[in-house]
Amino acid sequence: MIIMATQTIWISAACAVLLLCGAAHGQSDCPTGWNVFNNRCFKLVTYHATFHKAQEACEFENSHLASVHSAAENNFIHGLVRATGFYAQGLWIGGSDDGSEGVWYWIDGSPFNFADWSPGQPNNFGDEDCLMMSPYDHLRWKDLRCDFAMPFVCSTRSHKPQMTDVISCKP
């Protein structure tokens, strides 16, 4: 029990130190060129890339193709798109069913707990495994073949320090 109590105190202390360090280094803000919403950072990238090249570009900036977990986040992305005049284009976000047909997941590993499918979608027409916001239905979602090239949205899972990250630092 003494060992467990000591470990608990050690972890608590480490969490407190890391949270303080995080705050001191400004982790509550998104990098320049990114937009904050719901404690996450989002960025619209306007050049055209395939789904997998787009994901690589997001990873280069320590993010993923965007996951969307609420109507509020969905609407926030719509706002980014409309503000930049790219409403007429389709956009990749980070959903895929390439592992098991019809089982959709977010490429950043977060739960697929919200969807805004366009009527009749996803239909896997010609083997479509990647998720886009459709310009033909007010940016509602469609599945599409992953090798199409279009603008895309990156997001971070969170910009707050995670307790799991702290605990993984334990020697």
Ligand SMILES: [Ca+2]
């Ligand atoms: Ca599919």
Ligand SMILES: [Ca+2]
């Ligand atoms: Ca489709």
